Amino acid sequence: MTSLLPRIALALVLAAPAFGATAPVPAPVNVENGWLEGTKDGQLDVYLGIPFAAPPVGPLRWRPPEPAANWTGVRPAKEFGNSPVQKLEDWEGPLHVSEDCLYLNVWSPAKSANDKLPVMVWIYGGGFAGGSTAIPQYHGAALARHGVVVVSINYRVGALGFLAIPELSSESPHHSSGNYGLLDQIAGLNWVQRNIAAFGGDPKKVTIFGESAGGAAVNLLAASPLCHGLFRGAISESGGFMNPAQTLAAGEENGIRFERGLRAGSLEDLRKLPAQQILDASSRQGLFWPVNDGWVMPGDLYQVYKDGRQNDTNILVGLNSDEGGLFGGPPNPEAFVANVKARFGPFADKVLAEYPAGADTWRQSGMDLMRDSAFGWSTWTWARLQSQTGKGRVYMYYFDHVPPRSPVLPWARAKGAVHSEEEPYVFGNYDEKLTWSAEDLKLGNDVTTYWTNFVKFGTPDGGGLPDWPNFTDADSKVMYFTDSPHVGGLPNRAKLELLDAVNTWRRTPEGQEWARKNAPPGPF
Numbered sequence: 170m171t172s173l174l175p176r177i178a179l180a181l182v183l184a185a186p187a188f189g190a191t192a193p194v195p196a197p198v199n200v201e202n203g204w205l206e207g208t209k210d211g212q213l214d215v216y217l218g219i220p221f222a223a224p225p226v227g228p229l230r231w232r233p234p235e236p237a238a239n240w241t242g243v244r245p246a247k248e249f250g251n252s253p254v255q256k257l258e259d260w261e262g263p264l265h266v267s268e269d270c271l272y273l274n275v276w277s278p279a280k281s282a283n284d285k286l287p288v289m290v291w292i293y294g295g296g297f298a299g300g301s302t303a304i305p306q307y308h309g310a311a312l313a314r315h316g317v318v319v320v321s322i323n324y325r326v327g328a329l330g331f332l333a334i335p336e337l338s339s340e341s342p343h344h345s346s347g348n349y350g351l352l353d354q355i356a357g358l359n360w361v362q363r364n365i366a367a368f369g370g371d372p373k374k375v376t377i378f379g380e381s382a383g384g385a386a387v388n389l390l391a392a393s394p395l396c397h398g399l400f401r402g403a404i405s406e407s408g409g410f411m412n413p414a415q416t417l418a419a420g421e422e423n424g425i426r427f428e429r430g431l432r433a434g435s436l437e438d439l440r441k442l443p444a445q446q447i448l449d450a451s452s453r454q455g456l457f458w459p460v461n462d463g464w465v466m467p468g469d470l471y472q473v474y475k476d477g478r479q480n481d482t483n484i485l486v487g488l489n490s491d492e493g494g495l496f497g498g499p500p501n502p503e504a505f506v507a508n509v510k511a512r513f514g515p516f517a518d519k520v521l522a523e524y525p526a527g528a529d530t531w532r533q534s535g536m537d538l539m540r541d542s543a544f545g546w547s548t549w550t551w552a553r554l555q556s557q558t559g560k561g562r563v564y565m566y567y568f569d570h571v572p573p574r575s576p577v578l579p580w581a582r583a584k585g586a587v588h589s590e591e592e593p594y595v596f597g598n599y600d601e602k603l604t605w606s607a608e609d610l611k612l613g614n615d616v617t618t619y620w621t622n623f624v625k626f627g628t629p630d631g632g633g634l635p636d637w638p639n640f641t642d643a644d645s646k647v648m649y650f651t652d653s654p655h656v657g658g659l660p661n662r663a664k665l666e667l668l669d670a671v672n673t674w675r676r677t678p679e680g681q682e683w684a685r686k687n688a689p690p691g692p693f
Contacts, residue, residue: 200364203240207275208247210310214368216275218250221360222353224269225325230440231337231349234271234356249274252301253326254444256452264301268329268444273322273357274302276313279369287374287624288365290400291321292354292390294381294408294589297458298327298451311597315621318370322357324350328447331457333420334428336436345462347420351393352465354386358399376402376624380589384408384486388551389459392470392479402623405486406591409547410459411471412672420460427454471550471676477558483627485620486552487566487647488544490660491585493536502531509538514683516671523664533584541661544588546668549659553642563640564629566648567659570594570612573603591650595620608652615654 195214197204207216222234229235250272252264279286293300293307301307302321309319324330333347362372377400379387384405390396391403415423431450433439439447451457459466473479499505506526510517524534548565556563568591574580580587592598594613599605619629619637629637635654638646649657659665674680 204243205246214277216246218272222271226268233352249303255299276309276319277368284369285371288318288370290377292379292383294383297382324353328451334424343464345464347460348465375400378404380406385410392473402483407544411547411550414461417462474554481559483561485564489586490569491583492588493539494580494583494587498535505535549665565640568650
């Protein structure tokens with residue numbers, strides 16, 4: 170997603186768990202590359218910074234991940250590994266960037282390797298340009314205490330994770346380039362299949378979950394043939410990838426411009442450039458995203474799901490009521506109207522009728538349009554296509570609970586839950602500088618219970634919570650999270666149906682030609 174602002178971490182920071190040298194340690198665990206020594210966090214065994222692939226540096230830059238090297242003796246697994254190369258000014262936490270970043274972490278409540286507990290694998294967001302498993306909000310201890318093994322995976326971001334150029338495609342046996350960050354995630358999931366039993370996890374009971382770009386990645390992995398059999402469930406928070414993806418050819422054109430801007434004469438020259446120079450150049454040029462390469466991504470995901478070619482698993486997906494509040498909205502009503510006309514062409518009047526630009530409505534309309542076009546339509550479309558063509562169950566939510574906020578935040582007065590504000594309730598990690606009510610903590614326990622029930626049983630129901638009905642396109646029943654969970658209809662459905670008509674037209678030859686000539690770049 171465009172600018173899936175890592176700034177939200179500023180509002181959600183926690184003190185990192187203290188893993189000191191004198192802390193008690195669990196028995197060493199033997200994984201495929203050697204022995205690991207972790208730490209204890211109460212009754213949990215915690216292993217941080219486990220290499221799941223070789224460092225993607227030097228000649229391995231812009232290549233699919235290679236196997237990690239074996240080590241001798243017992244390797245300490247007590248600190249997070251390096252974060253991928255990115256700008257750090259918007260993040261909080263002890264983050265250290267390096268190309269050598271392919272590490273994962275495990276939090277396990279298992280008493281023995283024979284427990285065979287369900288497994289949750291976290292994929293962070295950050296617009297495919299940033300993110301890290303070391304961000305305090307993503308620590309997995311509170312989730313693991315609900316009886317699941319939690320794993321979080323680092324992956325390459327930005328140009329180092331998603332550059333496509335013809336030279337890279339030519340050296341690939343799959344004639345592909347540009348999806349290295351996704352391949353990192355897949356390598357991590359394969360590592361989980363081979364090794365998670367050593368931590369008391371069951372490789373047959375894996376669920377992937379992610380938020381924002383991480384949720385979009387979950388959508389991509391749920392459609393990728395490279396992931397067949399790697400997980401049985403998928404959870405996506407404010408993420409989806411149902412809009413037409415950039416083609417490999419278009420990605421290569423973008424990559425060629427990037428290469429020329431760096432004045433690199435060859436791929437060999439590119440691989441020798443300092444990572445910081447790559448980062449600086451990508452910051453000037455713009456975003457690098459997954460491409461439709463026909464290998465990792467098997468095609469337009471809308472068509473993949475329409476044809477029933479996805480990895481058919483149970484899914485739990487949803488969005489927040491005021492997603493666009495995080496991003497601010499248009500600067501004035503005139504700019505909003507001009508933007509709608511530029512982006513929606515023959516549908517502009519209908520869009521403005523649904524998102525009115527009146528004196529008292531234009532600002533919120535702009536944020537609502539961001540919610541629905543960037544997050545809502547893909548999420549809703551994923552849910553309804555899975556319900557139509559798949560056998561896996563579908564559960565959808567609408568998160569509308571406003572958490573406590575620092576008054577200095579730009580979105581402090583947002584009327585609903587902004588982008589990623591559901592995360593404290595999912596992870597059970599609450600900013601200690603804010604005042605959380607008993608209702609907040611109760612809702613958080615309910616959300617975490619729903620999520621972990623889904624991981625354990627394939628359905629979120631249980632534990633005395635209100636039953637969560639299967640989503641169907643006919644009734645669009647969703648779990649509505651306000652001060653407490655309750656079932657309701659999808660409140661923005663009429664808006665999503667209009668955007669569905671727009672996106673159906675955009676897939677026609679006429680719509681594609683109009684967009685090629687008229688539509689400016691951007692999130693709509």
